[in-house]
Amino acid sequence: MAKRKQRRDEFQDISSYSSKQAYKKNQKKKKRTGLKVFLSFICVILVLVGGVMIYASTVLLGDLKTTTITKDKTELGISEETKSEAGITNIALFGVDARDYDGGTFAGRSDAIMVMSIDNVHHKVKLTSIMRDVRVYMGDGSxxxxxxxKLNHAYMYGGPEQAIRAINQNFGLDIQDYVTVNFAAMAKIVDAFGGVNIDLTEDEISEINKNMYALAAESPESMAGDVSTYAPLSAGDGVLLNGDExxxxxxxxxxxxxxxxxERQQEVLSALLSKASSISKLEYPSIIQQLAPLCETSLTFDKMIGLAQIALTGFDIERLSIxxxxxxxxxxxCEGGGWMWTYDTDVAAQHIHEFIYEDEN
Structure with a gap:
């Protein structure tokens, strides 16, 4: 168990710092991390690697689902006082658990909510995770x-537009685009990279084996398959997990x-990032074709290319959890009897702004 703690400590989380001084002191110690953004954004980032940029954007991404949302800032919850800065683009990342194992459904509650900030001013990519169960004001959307x-209900009620509006209104942001991935398709994403290696405890093994049987019951054909043929895993270091596992x-x-x-989802996605960084560029076209149908975005191809050209220039990745x-x-x-986080969203908004814009004012 000590080894697991040591490994997780490698992922620096600035949300653990209780003061600005501690935050600044640890700025230089941040590690590059994959996190959930890898799952949500990989289908539109990998396409821009190497010399396949134009070909991939027109051919390989043909199955990527693109949508159009309103650009009216008022409708997106962006006020005249909302902070924005040239060179910094904020994009909402949503992970929905629609239990559609083909990965083509992008409806339901957003179980993962992040803001990806591509910061060409400070040469960083910043990831802000917002816990899904936070109590937020939605007005008529509630x-x-x-x-x-709950914040994650906004996506279920009104799709990405309402979810973006809820984030912007409650945290003072200027988000105008999004990327969504169906978490049920995570198995396909993991399998596309040949699986992931994870250190597993006895308790985790027990729960994995239980969950595998549950997955088989949900979708025998496309997930765990016939439970009679499933070989339970054993605890150990670097256990290779396939997509279902x-x-x-x-x-x-x-x-x-x-x-x-x-935290466990972050470990899986960090392991995926390690796999992605080690594969040959010749394998990218095949992987892109597999992953593109699993994602939905409001970003245009031109904007994807422009942002990815910035993000792929060796930027450090930093993260914040709220x-x-x-x-x-x-x-x-809440009124429906469900449990929620409650905290001062004005303080959270200031915290997020200091992180994204590096401006204490």
Whole structure:
């Protein structure tokens, strides 16, 4: 167990710093990390690697689902006072768990919510994770008289536009585009890279094996298959997980809590990033063709190319998780009886702005 703790400590999370001084002191220690953004954005980033850029954008990404959302800033919850800066682009990343194992469905609750900031001013890519169960104001977008509900319900109620509006309104951001991936398609993504190696404890193995049987019951043909042929895993270091097993691992919550679940998903996606960095560029076209149908985005091809040309120039990746000790948080119950995070979103907005824009004012 000590070894697992040591490995996880390699992923620097600035949300653990309770003061600006501690945050600044640790700036130089941040590591490059994959995180969930790899799952959400890989289908539009890999295409721009090497000399296949133009070919890939017109041929390999033919199955990428592109949509158009309103560009009216008021409708997206962007006010005149909203902070923005030339050279910094914020994009919403959503992971939906629609349990559609073909990966072509992009509806439902957004179980993963992130903001990807491509910062050409400070030469960084910044990832802000917002816990899905935070209580936020949605106004008419909420079914409750109070106008409040869980943030991840916004996507279910009104799709990406309402989800973007909820993020912008509650955290003072200027997001105008998004990328969504169906988490149920994660198995296909992992398999496209030949699986991932993860250190597993006995408790985790027990839960993986249970979840594999549950996956088989959900979709016998496309997931775990016939349970009678499934060979249970054993605990150990660097255990190779196929796509189905990685999904089962990422769903574990019984042995700790939702934060533990998020941490395990981050480990899977960081392992994927390691795989992606080690494969030959000649393998990219095949992988892109497999992954493109699993993603939906409002980004145009021209914008994808422009942003990726910036993001692929060796930028460091930094991350922030909200809520943190800075915001303070407590549990509460919504009108529907569900559990939610509650904290000062104004403080969170300031925290996020300092992280994205590196401006204490």
């Amino acid at each position: 079914p409750y008289d109070s106008g409040y509900d 990685a999904v089962a691992y990422g769903r574990i919550r019984a042995i700790d809590n939702d934060n533990g679940r998020v 809520p943190s000790d800075v915001e303070g948080y407590a549990s509460d119950y």
